[in-house]
Amino acid sequence: MDLHIVVSILLDYRQDFWRWIVARTLSKKSREIAERRIYDKGVFGQRTWLQQNHCMVCERANPAVNWLHYCSDTPASQRWISHCRKWPCRASALYSMVADYRQDQVYVLREPLGIDSEINIPRSNGTVSKGMFRQGCVIKKHGKWYVSAEWTKGGDSYTKLVPLIYYTQDDPKLMFNDL
Ligand SMILES: [Zn+2]
Numbered sequence: 001m002d003l004h005i006v007v008s009i010l011l012d013y014r015q016d017f018w019r020w021i022v023a024r025t026l027s028k029k030s031r032e033i034a035e036r037r038i039y040d041k042g043v044f045g046q047r048t049w050l051q052q053n054h055c056m057v058c059e060r061a062n063p064a065v066n067w068l069h070y071c072s073d074t075p076a077s078q079r080w081i082s083h084c085r086k087w088p089c090r091a092s093a094l095y096s097m098v099a100d101y102r103q104d105q106v107y108v109l110r111e112p113l114g115i116d117s118e119i120n121i122p123r124s125n126g127t128v129s130k131g132m133f134r135q136g137c138v139i140k141k142h143g144k145w146y147v148s149a150e151w152t153k154g155g156d157s158y159t160k161l162v163p164l165i166y167y168t169q170d171d172p173k174l175m176f177n178d179l
Contacts (some may be wrong), residue, residue, distance in 0.1 A: 002105060003010070003026075003027070003029055003033065004033060004078055005053060006026070006030070007023050007026075007030050007033040009032060010022055010023045010032065010055055011023055011037065011087070011154050015086035015087050015088065015092055016086070016087065017085065017087045017091075019087065020034065020064070020087035020090075020091055022105035028134060029094040029146075032145065035178075038088075039088070039091055039092045039095050040057055040092040040096065041054050041092065041095040041096050041099045041179070042096060042099070043057050043081055043093060043098070043160075044079075044081075044094060044100055045068075045070050045079030045080055045081045045096070045097060045100060046079060046080060046081075047077065047078060047079055047080075049080070050080055050082070051110045052065075052082075053065065054082060054102075055082055055083050055084045055089055056081050056082045056083065056093070057081070057083045057084070057088075057089040057092045057093055057096075058084060058088075058089055060084070062084050062152060064083040064084075064085065065083060065084060065085075065089065065122065065146070066082070066083055066085055067080050067081070067082055067083075068080065068081045068082075068083060068090075068093040068094065068097060068098075070097055070101075071094050071097070071108060071136040071137070072101065072108060072135065072136040072137040074134070079097075079100075079163050081093040081096060081097060082130030086134075094095060095176065095179065098175055098179055099179060101137065102179065104169075105139055105140045105141060106138075107137060107138050107139070107140060107172065107174050107175075108136060108137050108174065108175045108176075109136055109137060109172055109173060109174060109175060110173050110175040111173040112136075113138070113147070113164070113167070113168060113170075114168065114170065115119070115168055116132070117133075117135070118131060119132065119133055119158065119167060120131060121145075121149045121151055121162060122162065122166065129151045129153070130151065131149050131150050132149070132151070133148060133149045133150065133162075134147065134148040134149050134150070136170045138164060138174075139161055141161065144163060144164075144165075145164040145165070145171075145172055146161035146162060146163055146164060147161070147162055147164055147167065148160075148161055149161070149162045
């Protein structure tokens with residue numbers, strides 16, 4: 001059977017999200033076909049004024065929306081996108097979050113970095129502090145990858161970007177490489 005038909009059956013017969021994932025993972029070609037569908041990649045997550053029972057993607061009333069929580073926001077600053085459960089809205093919400101982060105050079109990961117959550121953070125004075133890093137993403141600056149490291153001292157918290165290569169030689173596995 002023609003691959004276009006297979007992907008169409010997957011995507012259009014019922015719009016379950018897992019069918020979208022299957023369509024994207026069958027083969028490179030099937031992924032290209034799925035990616036040619038129309039998505040809204042410009043829905044911005046909101047921190048406040050979150051409307052219940054309303055899909056922020058298709059802007060229709062829906063009493064059963066899901067909430068996409070921005071995966072790498074700090075606890076003080078959380079964003080959300082409400083979306084219908086069917087894949088066109090759910091995938092659009094996901095694409096939008098990834099696109100929104102990229103505006104700030106933040107790249108969402110599809111797999112964790114594979115390094116301990118507690119890290120050694122090299123300090124400019126030559127010492128090393130124990131700390132954590134922002135999970136679920138890496139930051140790109142001048143063509144290089146960084147993690148956003150955080151540590152506390154004397155009740156104050158600090159952040160700095162540390163080159164990823166300091167922790168691993170592996171390239172980060174990004175969500176939607178080709179976005
Ligand atoms: Zn919707």
